Amino acid sequence: MGLIRLKNIKIYAYHGCLVEEKKIGSDYRVDLKVKADLTPSAATDRLGDTVDYVHLNHIVKEEMAIRSKLLEHAAERILVRILNEIPMVQKVTIDVSKINPPIGGNVEMVTITRSKNR
Numbered sequence: 001m002g003l004i005r006l007k008n009i010k011i012y013a014y015h016g017c018l019v020e021e022k023k024i025g026s027d028y029r030v031d032l033k034v035k036a037d038l039t040p041s042a043a044t045d046r047l048g049d050t051v052d053y054v055h056l057n058h059i060v061k062e063e064m065a066i067r068s069k070l071l072e073h074a075a076e077r078i079l080v081r082i083l084n085e086i087p088m089v090q091k092v093t094i095d096v097s098k099i100n101p102p103i104g105g106n107v108e109m110v111t112i113t114r115s116k117n118r
Contacts, residue, residue, distance in 0.1 A: 002038030035091040
């Protein structure tokens with residue numbers, strides 16, 4: 001087994017329950033950890049034998065572009081798509097962070113973490 005990590009994917013999106021969030025949007029950070037058998041690709045040096053991190057990044061960007069009230073909902077869509085589209089993935093963990101959330105205080109970010117197994 002092995003891990004592929006995409007760290008600090010920066011996205012501007014319109015998630016949230018407040019009307020203002022829907023209109024003006026916010027900065028988000030997504031971190032992804034994917035567990036898969038990387039033995040074949042380590043031996044063959046072929047992209048077709050591994051999990052393509054370009055594909056992972058594409059899924060994250062597409063799903064984050066779809067508005068959700070809750071970060072959990074956006075994260076769930078990403079997890080489901082990764083498991084549906086990339087059969088090699090055995091487990092995926094995602095952190096979705098809203099940078100400078102509008103919660104009436106000086107908070108750098110709010111993060112939710114979700115995982116899903118095949």
